[in-house]
Amino acid sequence: MIGYYIHHHGRGHLSRAVAIARALELPVTGLSSLPRPAEWAGDWLALPTDEGHAALDPDAHGELHWAPLGHAGLRSRMARIAEWIDRQQPRALVVDVSVEVGLLARLHGVPVVTIAMPGRRTDRAHVLGYAISSAVIGAWPPAATGMGGGLPPLDERLHAVGAISRFAPAEPRAPAPPAGPRRAVVLGGAGGDSFTSEAIGRASAATPGWDWLHLGAHGTWVDDPWGALLAADVVITHAGESAIAEVAAARRPAIVIPQPRPHDEQRSAAEVLAGPDWPALVLPEWPADGWPALLESASQLDARGWQAWNDGHGAERAAAVILAASRVRSAA
Structure with missing residues (x-):
């Protein structure tokens, strides 16, 4: 045992x-x-x-x-x-x-x-x-x-x-041209984050071609975010290990914003994710503006690169x- x-x-x-x-x-x-x-x-x-x-x-x-x-x-x-x-x-x-x-x-x-x-x-x-x-x-x-x-x-x-995730990896898929409004999913955590409703509201107002969904302690808490991740065109997430593992399993491009943690846990992970091998844009903090360009850039990343991070x-x-x-x- x-x-x-x-x-x-x-x-x-x-x-x-x-x-x-x-x-x-x-x-x-x-x-x-x-x-x-x-x-x-x-x-x-x-x-x-x-x-x-x-x-x-x-x-x-x-x-x-x-x-x-x-x-x-x-x-x-x-x-x-x-x-x-x-x-x-x-x-x-x-x-x-x-x-x-x-x-x-x-x-x-x-x-x-x-x-x-x-x-x-x-x-x-x-x-x-x-x-x-x-x-x-x-x-x-x-x-x-x-x-x-x-x-x-x-x-x-x-x-x-x-990576270790609750979910079996999805089939990899290449970036596709938009057909109607695209979906941005904000994946917050139980450990606290800076993803406030006010900040997300401003980002949503600045990106009329995108629908936003806020999951997490400051948004809508769901025990199983898998369906939302699969439906996302871009996931905005903190740099916690489990969050990154699940985004990688869903094979979705990410914008990663590390949160303060003891021992620089998330900042260290974000430094690695900023490398050329991973389909993620890494930002030091939640940006006040520039979201249309950020979402467009992230959506063009080839999320099949997550295969090497999380192979299941x-x-x-x-x-x-x-x-x-x-x-x-x-x-x-």
């Missing part, structure tokens, strides 16, 4: 976990303070939250990310994970993402597979978390070398498996890495 720790911020960690769990040959137990999703097939260990009040020395003098002294929620959370490890004896624990949970599992003699995140992650806590991992998975293609540019050297333990087999390759790490068992 495999354990899978799922961070509770945003929705990208959860959607990635669901895709990887489906591809694994072993039973998978989810560990999270998020509610169990309906599509999760295995067991689910509900964890207490570790948030809620002022924190004392939360980073352990710079050695960790979140381990505040005297925090009852953190204590209960870690105790519940430790008790579960002792009772279930998992073959490996996938961590997406928490250095502290990874350390807890490794101190119990459980192989740890860490899901890496883009960004500048050379702080002591990240270096420690990667160092104790049996394997590290990057959900980006090997050609996107800058996505893991902030990772410490990991030799053969780092596996770039390709990232979850399977991640599962293979996890299974390999799980074969290391104690003799006791």
Whole structure:
């Protein structure tokens, strides 16, 4: 049996976990303070939250990310994970993402597979978390070398498996001439973004040949944006890994606007996406004007280039890495 720790911020960690769990040959137990999703097939260990009040020395003098002294929620959370490890004896624990949970599992003699995140992650806590991992998975293609540019050297333990999406990739299609109003889909996220209704309204008013649809926390939230993505002529999105994976699966040209995140996560991803290999225009912020030209330029990109980013087999390759790490068992 495999354990899978799922961070509770945003929705990208959860959607990635669901895709990887489906591809694994072993039973998978989810560990999270998020509610169990309906599509999760295995067991689910509900964890207490570790948030809620002022924190004392939360980073352990710079050695960790979140381990505040005297925090009852953190204590209960870690105790519940430790008790579960002792009772279930998992073959490996996938961590997406928490250095502290990874350390807890490794101190119990459980192989740890860490899901890496883009960004500048050379702080002591990240270096420690990667160092104790049996394997590290990057959900980006090997050609996107800058996505893991902030990772410490990991030799053969780092596996770039390709993007991981909830959706099977669509058939690639070349740009087509417009027939009636075209569709611009704004794909916001649960983690917050600068895609306000006012800004989108101004962009819509300036582009009369386009219909705009705003999905996300500040627009219309939908759990399944797949149909809207397939119908889009251009997708305007943040640079979160799951959002890019789903745009790539839909094979739609994109305008990518990275949002502020710790460790420059989205800015680092956007730097890679600005390269010539990917069908995306990358902007530093939401532009106040110029939308007719931007949408026209983006619509002419050949979105078949997303094939190299998301070929639909990232979850399977991640599962293979996890299974390999799980074969290391104690003799006791």
